[in-house]
Amino acid sequence: MVMDSSWPDRLVAGLRRFLGRVAYRLRQARSVLWPQVDPVLLAEARSRLPPRWRAPFDRLGGSEKAHVLRLYRAIAADPALSEADREALITLALTHDLGKAITRPTFLERVVKTLLPIPNRAHPILGARLLRRLGAPPALVRRVARHHRAPGNDRLLALFQRYDDSL
Numbered sequence: 268m269v270m271d272s273s274w275p276d277r278l279v280a281g282l283r284r285f286l287g288r289v290a291y292r293l294r295q296a297r298s299v300l301w302p303q304v305d306p307v308l309l310a311e312a313r314s315r316l317p318p319r320w321r322a323p324f325d326r327l328g329g330s331e332k333a334h335v336l337r338l339y340r341a342i343a344a345d346p347a348l349s350e351a352d353r354e355a356l357i358t359l360a361l362t363h364d365l366g367k368a369i370t371r372p373t374f375l376e377r378v379v380k381t382l383l384p385i386p387n388r389a390h391p392i393l394g395a396r397l398l399r400r401l402g403a404p405p406a407l408v409r410r411v412a413r414h415h416r417a418p419g420n421d422r423l424l425a426l427f428q429r430y431d432d433s434l
């Protein structure tokens with residue numbers, strides 16, 4: 268009998284992926300339970316939005332604001348980005364979950380959605396509608412609507428999802 272010599276490697280790689288997912292879920296759960304919102308960074312990020320977009324931004328919950336600020340900080344500091352990409356990604360980071368200002372998930376819903384892979388359907392659509400009413404550019408509206416779906420050939424959305432999924 269010929270044993271596949273690479274099975275221990277595959278087992279280790281699989282275990283590593285599993286533990287990585289568990290660690291990610293635990294980090295998410297921690298940020299839902301104890302959101303860290305730096306008021307100075309929040310004011311800086313908020314000031315980047317057109318004035319009319321700030322009211323729904325303010326209605327986001329603490330854990331959504333904390334998530335947005337983690338994205339904002341990472342995108343602002345990423346040396347690999349061009350300035351044009353950075354600007355577009357920051358706007359998308361600040362607006363992608365604005366639909367949650369309407370759905371206002373309860374604490375329990377947040378915890379359950381963090382721990383279980385439940386699809387996010389309502390808030391991308393509601394956020395996109397809200398932004399369209401606020402006069403946002405069509406490309407931004409489309410990306411907000413699709414931010415939990417496969418990016419297809421939208422390079423910027425694919426780039427954004429790498430931050431969104433890890434922070």
Ligand SMILES: [Fe+2]
Binds near residue numbers: 363364387414415
């Ligand atoms: Fe989202």
